Each structure stands twice: as C-alpha cells, then as structure tokens.
Amino acid sequence: GESVGLHLPTLSVQEGDNxxxxxxxxxxxxxxxxxxxxxxxxxxxxxIDIRSNMDKRQGQRVTVLLNxxxxxxxxxxxxxxxxDSAVYFCAExxxxxxxxIFGAGTRLFVKA
Amino acid sequence: ETGVTQxxxxxxxxxxxxxxxxxxxxxxxxxxxxxxxxLGQGPQFIFQYYREEENGRGNFPPRFSGxxxxxxxxxxxxxxxxxxxxxxxxxxSSPPGGSATGKLFFGSGTQLSVL
Numbered sequence: 001g002e003s004v005g006l007h008l009p010t011l012s013v014q015e016g017d018n019x020x021x022x023x024x025x026x027x028x029x030x031x032x033x034x035x036x037x038x039x040x041x042x043x044x045x046x047x048i049d050i051r052s053n054m055d056k057r058q059g060q061r062v063t064v065l066l067n068x069x070x071x072x073x074x075x076x077x078x079x080x081x082x083x084d085s086a087v088y089f090c091a092e093x094x095x096x097x098x099x100x101i102f103g104a105g106t107r108l109f110v111k112a
Numbered sequence: 113e114t115g116v117t118q119x120x121x122x123x124x125x126x127x128x129x130x131x132x133x134x135x136x137x138x139x140x141x142x143x144x145x146x147x148x149x150x151l152g153q154g155p156q157f158i159f160q161y162y163r164e165e166e167n168g169r170g171n172f173p174p175r176f177s178g179x180x181x182x183x184x185x186x187x188x189x190x191x192x193x194x195x196x197x198x199x200x201x202x203x204x205s206s207p208p209g210g211s212a213t214g215k216l217f218f219g220s221g222t223q224l225s226v227l
Contacts, residue, residue, distance in 0.1 A: 043218030093214030098168030102154035
C-alpha cells in the first residue's frame with residue numbers, strides 16, 4: 001500500500017550541530033519528494049523538494065538526499081538552531097497526481 | 113501577499129452534528145486540497161478541488177464533501193460527525209501546476225473536537 005514512514009519518531013540535537021532526519025518511502029512511481037516543517041499551532045511549511053531524477057539538492061542550510069535503490073530520503077540541517085525545533089514530515093507525490101502522501105513525522109528537539 | 117487563511121480556528125461539536133470549515137486560498141492559487149491531521153500523525157489527504165470540481169479523493173466516506181467557489185476559496189463539510197472526526201483540518205492551496213509536484217501552501221488549520 002501507500003506509505004511514507006520515518007525511522008525515528010524523535011530526534012534531539014545540540015544547538016550548532018548538524019541534524020539528519022530520515023524517511024523511507026514505498027511507492028516507486030513517486031516523482032517528487034518533499035520535506036515539510038510543522039511548528040506548534042501552524043500548518044506544515046514547505047522546506048525543500050527533490051525530483052526522482054536527482055539524488056541531492058541543497059537549499060539554505062538544508063540538503064535533501066534521495067536514494068531510490070533503497071527508497072530512502074533524508075533531510076540534513078546544518079548548524080541546527082532553536083528555531084528549527086518542530087515536527088518534520090517527508091511527503092511524496094506522483095507527477096501530475098492530485099495527492100501528496102505524508103509520513104508520520106519526526107519531532108526535532110534542539111538543545112541550547 | 114496574503115497566505116492561506118482558515119476559519120474558524122477552533123470548533124466544538126457533538127456527535128451527529130454537521131460542520132462547515134472554510135478556506136481562502138493564497139493569491140494566485142487555483143487549487144485547494146484538504147487534509148485531516150490526527151494528533152501525532154501526518155496529514156491525510158481528503159480531497160482536492162480545481163476549477164470548482166473535485167479533482168481527486170482520498171479514503172474518506174461520502175459524508176465528507178466540499179465546494180470550491182469562483183474566487184478559489186473552498187469549504188469542507190462533514191455530516192453526521194463521529195468522535196473519530198476530531199482532528200486538525202488543514203487546507204492547502206497551490207499555484208497552477210504546483211499541486212502536481214506536491215508543493216503545497218498550508219493554512220494554520222481548524223481544530224475540530226467532537227464530543
């Protein structure tokens with residue numbers, strides 16, 4: 001069936017360290033993979049996406065890696081800051097499709 | 113630029129009642145999707161509206177219905193409320209072609225409690 005899952009439900013890192021959030025997906029037909037950040041009381045916010053024909057994409061302090069061989073997606077956050085504390089969701093979408101499928105989320109705690 | 117706005121922010125209903133949730137899409141966005149997010153879980157796709165018609169639907173019963181208006185705003189209606197309908201209901205809009213890539217712009221949601 002459809003599923004986008006995560007290896008760890010919570011992650012705690014020291015401020016200034018790098019964070020790595022992992023995600024497994026099951027649909028080989030997905031074309032786009034997206035990371036969202038959800039802070040308390042808010043809706044998910046788009047962070048970065050990657051298309052299936054790429055294996056790495058960088059943004060500002062964030063990098064997404066895609067390994068289609070093992071159906072694995074990761075989000076790397078450099079120099080993690082207290083403002084990065086939130087729940088992070090990976091999501092997938094089939095190109096031209098109407099549905100974006102979300103995983104269960106990983107809660108990131110940043111210790112000062 | 114005004115983002116996605118949802119109303120009301122919180123709502124309490126009793127089992128069996130009906131509820132209407134409202135969403136104004138971001139300027140320039142013509143597609144609206146609705147998601148249900150239970151506590152501690154990821155958002156689950158309910159349906160999407162494009163050009164005032166339902167464009168796709170997730171695994172939700174017919175008592176979940178919606179509308180999209182000419183100004184691209186949207187409503188989510190839920191009839192015969194059940195206790196399990198208690199959740200955060202999120203509206204997301206996307207620009208032309210945006211929903212096909214999964215890039216969605218979310219509102220802050222309506223927290224629905226069914227007693």
